[in-house]
Amino acid sequence: MGGLVTAASGAGAWMLGQRYGFVPPDHGGVLGVGHTLTYAAHRGLLSSQPLAREFARSAISTNFPAINTTMPEGKAYREDMAAGFSSWRLAVDGLVAEPREFSLADLRRLPSRTQVTMHVCEQGWSAIAEWTGVPLSAVLEAVGISPNARYVFLTTIDDWWDSLDMADALHPQTLLAYGMNGRDIPVQHGAPVRLRVETQMGYKSLKYLERIVVTDSTKEWGEGLGAQGAEHGYSWYAGI
Numbered sequence: 001m002g003g004l005v006t007a008a009s010g011a012g013a014w015m016l017g018q019r020y021g022f023v024p025p026d027h028g029g030v031l032g033v034g035h036t037l038t039y040a041a042h043r044g045l046l047s048s049q050p051l052a053r054e055f056a057r058s059a060i061s062t063n064f065p066a067i068n069t070t071m072p073e074g075k076a077y078r079e080d081m082a083a084g085f086s087s088w089r090l091a092v093d094g095l096v097a098e099p100r101e102f103s104l105a106d107l108r109r110l111p112s113r114t115q116v117t118m119h120v121c122e123q124g125w126s127a128i129a130e131w132t133g134v135p136l137s138a139v140l141e142a143v144g145i146s147p148n149a150r151y152v153f154l155t156t157i158d159d160w161w162d163s164l165d166m167a168d169a170l171h172p173q174t175l176l177a178y179g180m181n182g183r184d185i186p187v188q189h190g191a192p193v194r195l196r197v198e199t200q201m202g203y204k205s206l207k208y209l210e211r212i213v214v215t216d217s218t219k220e221w222g223e224g225l226g227a228q229g230a231e232h233g234y235s236w237y238a239g240i
């Protein structure tokens with residue numbers, strides 16, 4: 001797919017896109033050709049990706065542990081929590097056509113997906129829950145990612161950071177989740193919005209999201225290993 005896209009002229013790619021339904025809403029303008037190329041390449045990638053197993057609602061765990069941070073420190077978080085997270089914003093910037101800040105209401109207006117999946121923690125436990133949220137791919141589509149995008153870097157309110165490659169960022173089950181088991185995500189599980197990466201171990205599913213940066217390199221953060229956990233011996237890629 002990559003070779004095909006690289007070899008195609010802009011117009012050719014656009015026609016391919018038209019024909020196979022790969023044309024994103026932002027195909028016009030200066031960045032339009034790039035968007036179409038990237039989106040077509042990523043759609044090809046995305047459609048070939050296997051889904052993580054999904055379960056019936058009856059399999060949902062009655063006890064889902066909450067570990068590490070169970071409530072971010074600081075007055076700002078507590079005040080916003082009391083206000084229903086009305087001042088929380090998710091910044092999305094980097095290699096995008098239109099950097100944006102999304103409120104919780106903005107995310108809820110985008111298409112949603114609900115899935116019952118198993119969370120597997122490296123500490124030796126697993127639990128099943130139902131998650132509802134907006135696919136990360138829909139948010140990336142809304143801001144228009146550059147053809148040079150290679151990673152999505154994420155930071156949290158409790159100062160964790162990590163990154164995903166585009167295959168996992170655009171995976172249909174990768175969500176910015178605001179719902180758990182039919183209700184708003186509880187504080188201990190990452191309110192107001194957490195990541196769900198169902199193709200990887202639990203530690204990649206960051207709670208308390210704050211910012212997303214689309215990038216072509218993760219070298220500029222920390223020791224350049226792509227994840228804070230990687231500096232403490234956890235592998236950056238934790239596929240299951």
Ligand SMILES: Nc1nc2c(c(=O)[nH]1)N[C@H]1C(S)=C(S)[C@@H](COP(=O)(O)O)O[C@H]1N2
Binds near residue numbers: 121158190204208
């Ligand atoms: N921001 C943030 N994200 C995080 C963590 C955390 O402490 N802070 N812990 C990670 C680990 S190791 C796991 S197993 C899960 C735990 O999610 P839970 O508390 O909802 O079970 O969140 C992951 N994401």
Ligand SMILES: [Mo]
Binds near residue numbers: 123203
């Ligand atoms: Mo974990």
